Each structure stands twice: as structure tokens, then as C-alpha cells.
Amino acid sequence: MTTSRAASRKASAHAEGHHGWDEYAPFYDWENARTFGRRDVPFWQRLAASRGGAVLELGAGTGRVTVPLGKAAAARVVGIDRSAAMLALGRTRLRRARLGNVSLVRGDIRHLPFARGAFDTVIAPYGILQSLLREADLKATLSAVAGVLPRGGVFGLELVADLPDWREYQGRVSLKGRRGRDGRPITLRESVRQDRRRGLTYFDQEFIEGRGRTAVRQRFTLTFRTVSVPRMARRLEAAGFEVTAVLGDYQGGPWDARAAVWILLARKS
Ligand SMILES: C[S@@+](CC[C@H](N)C(=O)[O-])C[C@H]1O[C@@H](n2cnc3c(N)ncnc32)[C@H](O)[C@@H]1O
Structure with missing residues (x-):
């Protein structure tokens, strides 16, 4: 297990379903319009x-x-x-x-x-x-x-409906596009982890806006429970x-x- 995966798993023990939404907010409508x-x-x-x-x-x-x-x-x-x-x-x-x-x-x-x-x-x-x-x-x-x-x-x-069926993957680019009046490039890199014992699915998301050294990165995790x-x-x-x-x-x-x-x-x- 890589250090970052180990850190994610440790953080998951304290996960709350309301965590991550403040960080996600600036990207929510942009992503939602495409999904x-x-x-x-x-x-x-x-x-x-x-x-x-x-x-x-x-x-x-x-x-x-x-x-x-x-x-x-x-x-x-x-x-x-x-x-x-x-x-x-x-x-x-x-x-x-x-x-x-x-x-x-x-x-x-x-x-x-x-x-x-x-x-x-x-x-x-x-x-x-x-x-x-x-x-x-x-x-x-x-x-x-x-x-x-x-x-x-x-x-x-x-x-x-399909949370338990999501396959686990790490660091996949799941969306790419442009945003804002100046058409800044934006990429969503995502990992999915399943904790089948607790019935929880974790989405580790990283939005990267802009390019090169000036790119701004926003990382957060959203957690959902299967019912x-x-x-x-x-x-x-x-x-x-x-x-x-x-x-x-x-x-x-x-x-x-x-x-x-x-x-x-x-x-x-
Ligand atoms: C998937 S979004 C849905 C937003 C909107 N209903 C929509 O369909 O686009 C889930 C929302 O639930 C909020 N949320 C999560 N847990 C909450 C809680 N315990 N109390 C109030 N809001 C919560 C998050 O802040 C987030 O805005």
C-alpha cells in the first residue's frame, strides 16, 4: 500500500458524510452539468x-x-x-x-x-x-x-443505485474540460475505494484547474453509504x-x- 493510500484509509476511519462538500462546491455545478x-x-x-x-x-x-x-x-x-x-x-x-x-x-x-x-x-x-x-x-x-x-x-x-458496483481504481482522469469566462482547463482525477464491510464507498477527488506551476489543486473525499x-x-x-x-x-x-x-x-x- 502506498503512503497516500495508507493515509486515505486512516482518514476514512473518521469519515463523515458531510465532509468534503465545502471543497467540492466550486466544482459541483460544472461536474454535474457533464454527468x-x-x-x-x-x-x-x-x-x-x-x-x-x-x-x-x-x-x-x-x-x-x-x-x-x-x-x-x-x-x-x-x-x-x-x-x-x-x-x-x-x-x-x-x-x-x-x-x-x-x-x-x-x-x-x-x-x-x-x-x-x-x-x-x-x-x-x-x-x-x-x-x-x-x-x-x-x-x-x-x-x-x-x-x-x-x-x-x-x-x-x-x-x-449502483454504489457497491463501482470498481475500485486509483488516480483515474474521469473528466476534462474548460471552465470560466477565460476557459481555464480543468481536470478531475478520481480514486474509488470500497469498504464492503461497512457498506461505504469513498470518492477521493482532485480537481486541477489551470496548467503547470500556476495550476490550483483541490483535494477532498466524499463518502456514501449503500442502503x-x-x-x-x-x-x-x-x-x-x-x-x-x-x-x-x-x-x-x-x-x-x-x-x-x-x-x-x-x-x-
Ligand atoms: C449530492 S449533494 C445534493 C445537492 C442537491 N440536492 C442536488 O441534487 O444537486 C448532497 C448535499 O447534501 C449536503 N449534506 C450532506 N450531509 C448533510 C447533513 N448531514 N445535513 C445537511 N446537509 C448535508 C451536502 O452539503 C451537499 O450539498
């Missing part, structure tokens, strides 16, 4: 529009989903996120969109700072619940979500929800274990 994009956004917009009432988004980040949600929903939309740097970009996006019904709040999803029953719908897009690395964190979050919903309120969440659909369904039920649908695509098609999309919809009992 996942906006394919889930119409799904969350339709859910919010069909529900009416106030919506809370867990892990709102740079507002990729929050802002379009605010456009689709007439009612109040609140996004919560722990990363000040992600939220700063979200606030810029919000100002540009000139939406009066949307607000972004800094906080941790394990302890939601809202009144009981304050929202009609809570959504957790793009694997945010997989940033909760311990069973106790997931339990606390599901209980907090149940607290801010009234009876009959809806909780929709998406799990990132299967059946296990999440059991956790939801234990937290006082009834699972009403498990979807395998963004058009509402049914889920099976090979589906590329894992969405659960649940109603507070």
Missing part, C-alpha cells in the same frame, strides 16, 4: 406541483433542484444544507431566479430546525440520505422528517411511514433490483 445533469428535476417538480403545500428539500446544495422546484410549486419551498459553500452558490442561483417563495437554510438534516408539521412534502433527491454513514444518523433523520410532516404528509427520496431499497423501506416503516410506491425510473415505472433509478415514496401514517 447527472437535470434528469431528475421534472420528477420532483411534478411531485411538488401535484401535492401543493410547503415543500422541504433535504441537502439542497447549490439549488440544482430547489430553484426549479420553486418555479413549479406555487407554495413555499425550503432547502436545508450543512455546507455554507454549497448554500452560497444556491443563494446566487436563487437571486438570479428572483423567486420569492424559496428560502435556503443552513442546518443538519439529522436535527431539522422547523416546527412540527411545517411541511406537506419532504424530498431527499440524489442520494442525500446516503451521506448518513451510520444507522443512528439515518434513524435520527427519518424521525426528524416524520416530525416536520403532518399525518398524511409525503416523503420522497432517491437512493443512488438497499428493502432496507430503506423497513427503516421508513419503523419511523412511522407507509411506503406507497417504489419507482425504477423518473416517469413512474416500477422498480426492480436492476433498475437504474431507486425512488421511494412514503406517507406518514
